[in-house]
Amino acid sequence: MTEEERQPEPPEEGNRTVENAVLAGFFVVLVAAGIWLLGTMADVRKAQDCAAQGRRNCATIEAPERTR
Template sequence: MKNQQPIPSEEEHRVLEFRPRTKSSAAARRGLAGQAPGKNAPLEPNDLSRYERNRDEPDDFRHRMLANVAAFAFTVALTAVAIWLAMSIADLRKTQDCVLTGRRDCARISTPHF
């Protein structure tokens, strides 16, 4: 059998020139990125300044701590449910394996303690 390999073309093996970013090229890109295609009116710049808080505002530590406590309680509850579910599935698998092997004494029988 003959080995078939693709024929390389000139476009496939092209070396791209690396141009480091400079302040002037970044500003030019920002100016071009802020304009809508086909319109002359510039849009908002693509930065995160609209999400920044005013530095004069004090932090709300009480709200932050309540949010942290709520997140921690949710994480603990989720972990507890996951552990309970994993143990239940393991117990069911063990019982199912016992039944499928043909044994009859697979079920747990709880006896009262006097």
């Protein structure tokens, strides 16, 4: 066996770039989902705290804006 046959082939740069892009995209989606989940959990916690205090008007009601 010659010296060239013993050395493993280096990975292709094109595949590494695609893998890094996919991994970065997955990370961005994961962070966005985490932020959305934290916001939703905070809203639920506020509603539960309100209900635990015995209040009856805990649900938020969105009314349309009046136009003149």
